[in-house]
Amino acid sequence: MHVSPDRKSAEAPVEENALRALVRAFGVVDRVMQPYFARFGISGAQWSVLRQLHRAEGEGFASLRMTELSKQLLIRLPSATGVVDRLVRDGLVSRVALPEDLRVKLISLTEAGQQRVHDVLKVHDRQIESMLAGLSVLEQTELQRLLTQMRMHLETQLNAKEFAHRV
Amino acid sequence: MHVSPDRKSAEAPVEENALRALVRAFGVVDRVMQPYFARFGISGAQWSVLRQLHRAEGEGFASLRMTELSKQLLIRLPSATGVVDRLVRDGLVSRVALPEDLRVKLISLTEAGQQRVHDVLKVHDRQIESMLAGLSVLEQTELQRLLTQMRMHLETQLNAKEFAHRV
DNA sequence: ATGTATTACTTAGGGAGCTAAGTAATTTAC
DNA sequence: GTAAATTACTTAGCTCCCTAAGTAATACAT
Numbered sequence: 001m002h003v004s005p006d007r008k009s010a011e012a013p014v015e016e017n018a019l020r021a022l023v024r025a026f027g028v029v030d031r032v033m034q035p036y037f038a039r040f041g042i043s044g045a046q047w048s049v050l051r052q053l054h055r056a057e058g059e060g061f062a063s064l065r066m067t068e069l070s071k072q073l074l075i076r077l078p079s080a081t082g083v084v085d086r087l088v089r090d091g092l093v094s095r096v097a098l099p100e101d102l103r104v105k106l107i108s109l110t111e112a113g114q115q116r117v118h119d120v121l122k123v124h125d126r127q128i129e130s131m132l133a134g135l136s137v138l139e140q141t142e143l144q145r146l147l148t149q150m151r152m153h154l155e156t157q158l159n160a161k162e163f164a165h166r167v
Numbered sequence: 168m169h170v171s172p173d174r175k176s177a178e179a180p181v182e183e184n185a186l187r188a189l190v191r192a193f194g195v196v197d198r199v200m201q202p203y204f205a206r207f208g209i210s211g212a213q214w215s216v217l218r219q220l221h222r223a224e225g226e227g228f229a230s231l232r233m234t235e236l237s238k239q240l241l242i243r244l245p246s247a248t249g250v251v252d253r254l255v256r257d258g259l260v261s262r263v264a265l266p267e268d269l270r271v272k273l274i275s276l277t278e279a280g281q282q283r284v285h286d287v288l289k290v291h292d293r294q295i296e297s298m299l300a301g302l303s304v305l306e307q308t309e310l311q312r313l314l315t316q317m318r319m320h321l322e323t324q325l326n327a328k329e330f331a332h333r334v
Numbered sequence: 335a336t337g338t339a340t341t342a343c344t345t346a347g348g349g350a351g352c353t354a355a356g357t358a359a360t361t362t363a364c
Numbered sequence: 365g366t367a368a369a370t371t372a373c374t375t376a377g378c379t380c381c382c383t384a385a386g387t388a389a390t391a392c393a394t
Binding site for chain 2: 017018019021022023024025026027028029031032044074075128130131132133134135139140141142143144146147148149150151152153154155157158
């Protein structure tokens with residue numbers, strides 16, 4: 001089968017740093033999540049929006065504006081527009097202008113959207129659990145802590161840069 | 168304002184947080200890396216290819232075939248085709264058929280590609296270091312370990328699924 | 335030797351992220 | 365009261381990832 005000249009260890013540490021590990025891990029997570037969500041006729045990003053709206057409802061907010069949504073999802077406004085476009089097209093979400101300020105668009109779950117959230121939630125915990133089964137609960141907690149700490153540092157950097165740009 | 172009150176175990180199991188933390192951290196990393204690489208006229212994915220080819224050269228392989236590349240980058244073949252397409256278009260990489268087997272395409276760095284790698288490498292360590300400055304060296308090592316462990320688990324899952332599919 | 339598999343890669347089509355450049359609606363300034 | 369700025373969001377255009385369905389070239393099997 002003409003295997004490449006003996007490079008035994010499949011994952012040779014190529015100056016592997018935490019950053020590379022993160023990028024690679026995400027890639028694989030994404031490859032697992034995509035088919036999983038596809039079973040429900042949605043994408044990972046769409047699920048993020050649906051879940052965010054569901055949570056907002058649980059807290060007494062029937063809808064979220066685009067800026068809120070994009071902030072909570074940590075994506076830029078144009079990216080949020082795209083995801084919401086497809087959710088509206090598929091009838092899972094509605095987009096209505098706020099009467100007091102027509103610039104603002106309020107996004108909320110439709111009936112079908114609510115139903116879809118419930119369908120996913122029925123099996124979601126099990127899916128997440130199986131994906132993380134390679135780590136102990138303690139390790140999961142530690143991983144989460146480290147990732148969050150790292151993200152906060154990077155966000156500070158980003159904000160500093162944007163501020164500098166603005167001046 | 169509006170800090171979420173003590174609703175810890177209410178609807179947020181630990182497992183979900185680790186995955187969510189990963190996805191969010193990646194998003195922010197990506198947002199920092201993209202402008203960084205843009206300074207060199209390349210994308211993050213393009214850098215991965217260039218670095219992989221550079222490393223191969225260091226090990227005595229002047230080129231890599233598409234399958235090798237896609238395996239090393241942990242992306243599917245069609246994705247690799249796309250990235251290489253753009254690198255060829257920009258003159259950083261060449262794509263030549265292997266005479267003994269015309270199905271195989273050998274990818275290698277051009278002069279310009281070599282130069283670009285060196286340009287990036289000149290400042291790369293500093294960039295990585297600054298991005299990871301939010302964590303101690305010990306924490307970085309631990310983060311890397313956890314991410315790799317998690318990735319390996321997921322890859323096993325993926326392979327099992329693909330195998331099942333094939334049967 | 336010839337027809338069938340298999341392999342290596344590409345094409346087509348869709349979702350998602352980004353930046354830069356719009357377009358309205360609202361606010362501020364004079 | 366009108367002109368200029370600001371705000372909220374969308375559009376356009378790029379890269380990247382994916383899956384499914386090609387297209388050649390090579391290997392296999394009879």
